[in-house]
Amino acid sequence: MPEVPTRTAREFGSAVPSFIEVDGRRFSVQVGTPGGALEVDTSTGERVRLRRWSFEEHLRALDRHASADEQGLRFDTEGFALDVLRDSGVPAPLGEELAPVALWWATTGGYAPGSEVQADGWVRAGSVRARLRPWTFAERSKALSESLTPSAGGGQELSLERYLRAMLSASVVALEPSGLQLTMLDGATTAALLDVAVALNNSGERDEDRRMKAADADSQKLARTTLRLCKALGWTPSQVWETPAAEVDRLLALLEVAEPSAPASAPVRRAPGLADHPDAVVIQVED
Numbered sequence: 001m002p003e004v005p006t007r008t009a010r011e012f013g014s015a016v017p018s019f020i021e022v023d024g025r026r027f028s029v030q031v032g033t034p035g036g037a038l039e040v041d042t043s044t045g046e047r048v049r050l051r052r053w054s055f056e057e058h059l060r061a062l063d064r065h066a067s068a069d070e071q072g073l074r075f076d077t078e079g080f081a082l083d084v085l086r087d088s089g090v091p092a093p094l095g096e097e098l099a100p101v102a103l104w105w106a107t108t109g110g111y112a113p114g115s116e117v118q119a120d121g122w123v124r125a126g127s128v129r130a131r132l133r134p135w136t137f138a139e140r141s142k143a144l145s146e147s148l149t150p151s152a153g154g155g156q157e158l159s160l161e162r163y164l165r166a167m168l169s170a171s172v173v174a175l176e177p178s179g180l181q182l183t184m185l186d187g188a189t190t191a192a193l194l195d196v197a198v199a200l201n202n203s204g205e206r207d208e209d210r211r212m213k214a215a216d217a218d219s220q221k222l223a224r225t226t227l228r229l230c231k232a233l234g235w236t237p238s239q240v241w242e243t244p245a246a247e248v249d250r251l252l253a254l255l256e257v258a259e260p261s262a263p264a265s266a267p268v269r270r271a272p273g274l275a276d277h278p279d280a281v282v283i284q285v286e287d
Contacts, residue, residue, distance in 0.1 A: 022100040029101070031110045038105050042094055050088045053106040053187030057087055061106075063161035077103060109188025115196050123196050126189025128175050134200050135170035143167060164194060171197045208241050228255065 020027050028041040038050040061083045065076040081099035084106045090098060115125040122129045135143075143166035144158075151157045168182055172193065175181070185193070208226075211219050229240045229248070232255055240248070 020101065020104065022104045025100055027101045037088075038101075038110065040098060040101055043097060046094075048088070048090050048094065048098065050084065050090070050102060050105050052109070053084055053087065055183050055185040055187065055190045057083070058106065058187035058190045059161045059164055062164065063159060066160055068158070080106070106187050107191045109186055111188055111192070115192045122176070123193075125192035125196060127186060128177070128180060128189055128193075130172055130176070130193060130196075131174045132171045132193075132197060132200055133173050135167060139166070139170045140201070143170070167197055167201060168193060171200060206238075206241070208237070225252070228252075232259075 018028065018030065020029055030039040037052060039047055040050065041047050061080050064083070065079045067074050078099060081103040082095050084102040085095055085098055090102075109126060111126045115123050117123050118129070122131050143163055146166070147159045147163040148156045149159065165182075168190075172182060182190075208222070212223060213219075225248075226237050226240050229235060229251060230237060233239075233251070243251075
């Protein structure tokens, strides 16, 4: 997921701060009960109320303000923040002043920043605990197929909302408190879960992956060795590459013993013809 650049907050005082600092700007705020709203004092003396940003709004806003092309991923932080303010009915003239705190509120919700993998394998993210698993190739392929729509230019556009919703539905196995569903989450918890799910499902590019794209003899040898061990042991490529080199050597030696190379086949002998007879005279006719 795209990161919100330079949007970090420093809390002052108690666990529920009365002041936060975002991008060098200090805001006087009042955080309500968990799941409640955020009240912010403006420079005009007016106090505005930012309601809790929701799961649905978070995904829809990402779909509107995040885009990808051959240049990479772009995220319109200002547009996203203005959506948060409009969602709470904040007057438009206050948009520029409150955009930083609105973005902070939508992506952190006043919780401890980020997510934490706990000892029991669960993840603490925002207001919930979650257990996740990587999605399968089939699940990802289906999600991608269902998230692509024809564009005006003849290409295809990706619906980030549908794609991320499918990723979370596949990867989030369980939520606590019991009975909680994804659509009931607030936006900040959604953002934390998305960070975990994307990291879990993104294999990243290893050095071995880059080597596979080369066409030299060493790369071809690595590919053949990797596939041979995967077939023999039921492993994934990553398991092969992460095995100590000495153990790979032993495995290959065992395979040579257990699966000896097939003997070279004898050349096929043809039936003797008339020209093979010892008394035959061969006359060659040329044009």
